[in-house]
Amino acid sequence: MKSKNTFKKFITCILIAAITITGISLDTAVTASATTINGQEITKFKPDGTMTLKLGDTKRLALIGTTPTGEERNVTSQFTWTSSNENVVSIVKLDPLFDSPDYFMIRVNDKGTAVITGTPANPANRTMQMTIKVAGSKMTKAQKNCKKHAWKVTKQPTCQRNGIKTCKKCKLQKSVAKTSHKYVTRTVTEEVEDEVYLLLTCTNSSCGDMDACPTNPAPGQATCAHFCGYQIDGRDYPTAHAAIEAMWAHHLYDCKRDNEDELTENAARGGSYDDTTIHVTHTETHEVKECKYCNKRK
Numbered sequence: 001m002k003s004k005n006t007f008k009k010f011i012t013c014i015l016i017a018a019i020t021i022t023g024i025s026l027d028t029a030v031t032a033s034a035t036t037i038n039g040q041e042i043t044k045f046k047p048d049g050t051m052t053l054k055l056g057d058t059k060r061l062a063l064i065g066t067t068p069t070g071e072e073r074n075v076t077s078q079f080t081w082t083s084s085n086e087n088v089v090s091i092v093k094l095d096p097l098f099d100s101p102d103y104f105m106i107r108v109n110d111k112g113t114a115v116i117t118g119t120p121a122n123p124a125n126r127t128m129q130m131t132i133k134v135a136g137s138k139m140t141k142a143q144k145n146c147k148k149h150a151w152k153v154t155k156q157p158t159c160q161r162n163g164i165k166t167c168k169k170c171k172l173q174k175s176v177a178k179t180s181h182k183y184v185t186r187t188v189t190e191e192v193e194d195e196v197y198l199l200l201t202c203t204n205s206s207c208g209d210m211d212a213c214p215t216n217p218a219p220g221q222a223t224c225a226h227f228c229g230y231q232i233d234g235r236d237y238p239t240a241h242a243a244i245e246a247m248w249a250h251h252l253y254d255c256k257r258d259n260e261d262e263l264t265e266n267a268a269r270g271g272s273y274d275d276t277t278i279h280v281t282h283t284e285t286h287e288v289k290e291c292k293y294c295n296k297r298k
Contacts, residue, residue, distance in 0.1 A: 040103065050131040053108045055173060056155060056164055058092070062103040063118060063128060077101040079118035079128060087178075089114035089132045090161060108134050109162040110175045139172065146170035158182070158293040181291040183298055188288055194280045198234035200247045201274045203227070204255050228255055247273050 040060055053059065062076045081104045083089050092105040099105075106116065111134050118128035149167040153176060157163030163176035205227050230250055237243040251273075289298040
């Protein structure tokens with residue numbers, strides 16, 4: 001039962017507000033109830049209020065709206081979420097491979113007050129805000145009478161968050177300041193880009209209509225027997241525009257294909273071409289000094 005109660009302390013809160021987002025309304029507050037997003041238990045609350053958390057708490061927050069028919073819709077990803085005081089409450093960077101875009105996470109680092117702000121992608125919608133207050137636990141009689149605290153770090157600080165130290169005798173907790181970056185040497189293999197250029201391919205056909213081409217087994221594809229296929233390498237020209245102009249000159253003067261009995265100028269049928277961006281790369285393996293917590297490199 002104790003572990004179950006502890007888990008409930010970490011369930012997240014969903015923000016609900018009076019705005020309209022692409023036909024989704026948040027005019028009516030949703031009754032507080034539990035829900036789940038990607039296996040994470042979440043509780044819905046009305047926004048524009050104040051939430052009191054404790055040092056070390058982690059919360060997943062989401063914003064839910066309702067359609068005109070009363071159907072709930074998650075609109076969290078339509079906002080950019082920030083904290084007014086990262087030293088007190090920070091926004092945790094989520095892993096897109098494992099975390100849902102339908103919520104964002106906050107972490108409590110220190111005592112104080114921070115305002116979580118959601119800036120809408122659509123400027124017609126209003127900005128969302130909620131105040132987070134972080135208060136220290138009330139001291140017990142034993143903590144007040146503890147004359148000489150014996151501190152032990154129970155949560156290591158990093159360059160991204162504060163840590164926590166706890167008195168081994170009275171269990172009083174205090175915040176430990178963030179550390180500087182912890183650099184370690186790692187061997188990485190990275191793809192290095194050598195050059196980028198355009199490859200232009202003439203798609204004209206003397207059939208005039210590739211969909212009706214009698215020799216094309218896949219209508220709409222460039223497999224017609226009379227498909228031109230002439231290519232221009234962008235590296236042979238000073239600019240991409242110059243390469244495109246060269247392709248149009250090809251359409252006007254040189255693009256001719258045998259159409260069984262006669263030679264046809266495809267420019268009369270409208271010049272067309274495909275442009276492909278070619279990335280020339282190679283891989284390199286080398287050592288880097290990288291922070292083990294935030295991956296910042298020296």
